[in-house]
Amino acid sequence: MLTLYTWDTTTGRKPIILLEEIGLPYEIRPVDLEAGAQHALEFRALNPLERIPVLVDDDAGTIFESNAILWHLATKTGQFIGEGQESLQVMQWLFVQGGSVAHRLGTYNLLRGRLADPQAPELVRHRAEAGRVLEVVEALLTGRRYFAGQYSVADIAFLPQLRREMAEAEHTGCFPALRAWLERCMARPAVAKGFTLPIVATA
Ligand SMILES: N[C@@H](CCC(=O)N[C@@H](CS)C(=O)NCC(=O)O)C(=O)O
Incomplete structure (x- = not known):
């Protein structure tokens, strides 16, 4: 299972777009930045930098930094990564x-x-x-x-x-x-x- 912790920001939308492109099932966990949810202990355990987005991939582990998430999902699926x-x-x-x-x-x-x-x-x-x-x-x-x-x-x-x-x-x-x-x-x-x-x- 893929679980995406994110919010409605330019950075937070990037992995959603890719997840929609590749068509793998995923779940969204909203991290309400206005309410300070990024500072909660449970979220800091996923990303000590207290920033969204974070992806938890049950097959691979936890990864933060939006472009690292894009790279991970693209290499995992072999899609949208270019050739040569x-x-x-x-x-x-x-x-x-x-x-x-x-x-x-x-x-x-x-x-x-x-x-x-x-x-x-x-x-x-x-x-x-x-x-x-x-x-x-x-x-x-x-x-x-x-x-x-x-x-x-x-x-x-x-x-x-x-x-x-x-x-x-x-x-x-x-x-x-x-x-x-x-x-x-x-x-x-x-x-x-x-x-x-x-x-x-x-x-
Ligand atoms: N370089 C990081 C930037 C992450 C980032 O700054 N996320 C913002 C939302 S766009 C955030 O979580 N801000 C929380 C805060 O400032 O407390 C990435 O691409 O993932």
Whole structure:
């Protein structure tokens, strides 16, 4: 059995999308971050970092860190992991997303919501960093349909944050290749379901 501890956040949606793609049965255990459930003793026993998502795989053990969960499920099932050099690219983009892009887009999103002055120096700096990320992704997707050639967990890793970012008015009319990629991904039933599935206890 696969049990996913998660919540309705960009990071928390990633493994749901993949679980919907691969079609293995799984259960959801909501971890209400607003209520502080991530600090509960039982949850800390699963992830001492007190962060969602966490996957408990009865066949393999407990794993946290969203992109590690994606990698685990993809290698376990042999799906969405790429072949040959594509697989190397999949791993590369997982590390890039988790190691720097998540932080850059996440920090910018946070500051945008907090700082009223659009010219606040901190906001300007982070807008530039986020913009650089979006330009790199736009250039990449201008030459290919998905991050690593075929649709893979690399796309799933980037999807929730890039979807949120593209919904911002400031990007209206920009990044056509990124938007086309987003539409391709959103047309997949598992992706659409992964974004809308209620995060409620399923067992
Ligand atoms: N790099 C981690 C980030 C995990 C993370 O920051 N999760 C957030 C929700 S998106 C969380 O659990 N926050 C709880 C808290 O801040 O107390 C991953 O990809 O899994």
